[in-house]
Amino acid sequence: MDVIRDVLDNQIVDRNQRKMGKVDGIVIELRDGQPPRLAYLETGATTLAQRLHPRLARWVAAVERQWGAKNSEPYRIPWSKIRNIGIDVEVDVDAEQTSALAYEQWLREQVIKRIPGGS
Amino acid sequence: MAELHLELLLGKCVFDALGDRVGRIEEVRAEQQEDSWVILEYLIGVAAIVERLSAWNLGTSLLHFLGARKLNKSYRVPWNKLDLSNPDRPHLICSIDELKEISQQLEADES
Amino acid sequence: MKKLLFLGLLLELAACSRSSSHEKLLKSLQTVQSWTATAQMVGETWQQGAVPDAYAEQTLKKSQEEIARETKDLTEPSAQKTQQIQETIQKLIAAVKHRQKGTIAAPLQQLSTQHQQLNTLLKAQEKQP
């Protein structure tokens, strides 16, 4: 498997096929005398910003601390939770229960539902 | 056990033991071993990008058109030949001559 | 890429510095000509009942404004001509305002003559080197 081509930046869907973000980062574990192991997928604004520029990442993190939704840390998914890597990366979690959708949920509750026809 | 962000390794320049530039990391190959996925090798150099886009026909003809006659600076580095103890400056623990070049491999694939 | 852009910009400046006051004059005259033709067509179509009153009034006013703006850059004898055209358009506007289809025929005829005179002027200017 080509990790960058086939996994990084791909769509993540939960066990109900709900879109829950994309693979913003891949965390590996370096081990003595053994090949590095793919440990987690990460999804979240700070992880993404880090790739563009470290300063942008610090700025995003500061903004999130100030105004962000709760639990806005990048969300980690252990590699063992991955069910299938095809067009999308399918993981065995329920998106609504994770912090990956913190902003989606915040917008839904605070903004969208308050607009007529939004609830 | 040290953790490392793979996406931040992308595009990092790899140096050999003498401190010369080898190329940039563009792709990482992994394989399933028993329960876990492990990294086998890192692909370095321009040809790695073209391969990542798997657009050999268009890519190579375009590169030829732009004047790149050979893609001889692209290598595959086995996981145990790359020292990642300083992720900002990854370096080889072997000489370039021991590495396989990607372009040769690809020509073999094509034929 | 940057070089290409830079080259474009250079060409630009060269072209601009060459563009003489004569070319500017021509451009102004062409614009006046186009808006005069517009006013005339609006007047005619309004007379035939082919456009709404509000539209006719607005567009005539706009033609007048555009012509006035160009007139500032013009010298005699063109400036005098465009001044006359503006006055004629004022008559068209008055006719439209009072919804009097009968009174628009005369100023329309006048505008048509002035338009032809303007064209002659424009042709003469175009022939000059």
Add this chain to the structure above:
Amino acid sequence: MKKLLEIALGIVTSIGGFLDVGAIATAAEAGSAFGFHLIWAIILGTICVICLVEMSGRLAAVSQHTLADAVRERFGFNFYILPLVAEIIVDFLILGAEIGGVCIALQLVTGISFQWWALPVAFAIWLLLWKGTFGLIENGISVLGLVTLVFVVATFKLHPALPDVAEGLLPIVPQQDTTHYLFIAVAILGALISPYLFYFYSSGAVEDKWDAGYLGVNRAVAGLGMGFGSIVSLGVLIVAAQVLQPRGIQVDSYEQAALMLTQPFGYWGFILFAASLGIACFGAALEVTLDTAYITAQAFGWNWGENLHPREAARFSFVYTVFVFLASLLMVVGIDPLQLTLFSMALTAVILPIAILPFLVLMNDRQYVGEHRNGWLSNSVVIFTIALSFVLAIVAIPLEILGG
């Protein structure tokens, strides 16, 4: 039978989708200023857009990916952010222009200045997106869009001299007003080859759940639909050349263009022009707004879909809500709609390489499209047209702005 219906519907949609403020404005400007001499630009742009629309439908049908998804996955986010930002900026200007087109249409009919219409129009667009489904938007607007065929009817009524029209197929650069000629040529190409169309079309194909069985439908819709759309554009150009040019009217503002149908049809011609402009722009405004929400949501992997209830795709709905109101502000402050249109169309030509080239690479990627890869012909047509538009754009835009 179902497929036939889909083809028919798709063609109707494309006519509606193809024709927007850019197509009408640039064709009117071209015809009034240069007669038939810019017909070649419309033909060239149409051939290129047929190829590209066919490709984006093929990509979506074969790989189940939208164009934005595919570019992000293959090229990585760090690359995708470039076309994304470029496209959002251009979409913003185009949306402002489309809203302007609707407002002008309303101004023509009511006499109330276009600035007053901007917010109500933006609200109507938003309401339709908020409440409507993809099918309603696609089919409803496009059926109304058939009114634009009035330009084709007008063309036949005006009996243009065929040899003169045929001469317009050859790209001949005139001695006078060369820069303006090139600028309008660029604007025509930019108006026809609008990247939002491809992103939108591929997202639509995914929303409609196309698979490889739809390749034939896709080809028919792209070819016939875009072809018909282009005939309407040609109609606008020919009518402007027949009616406005002989009188010496150069279209500098929409009020002047509004006169072009009064000669063949009288009062109804005026109303039909306003209706065509209003409906075409309203449809295109819906598409541009949706497109921006699509590409943003797809960039970050959010849930998206016009068929979803707003609460199921909160961030997606939020993006289009904010975007459409921001873009309408361009009109509220009173920027001239026609100048904004021409400028944003020419700017589109500048971003074409970055928006289209990654797409071409994907269309040659065996993993994505398998045996349905591009042939050399469509590759060459697209590369040639994009390169031509880009070069013309960087030469003509500064010239036009500085006033040469």
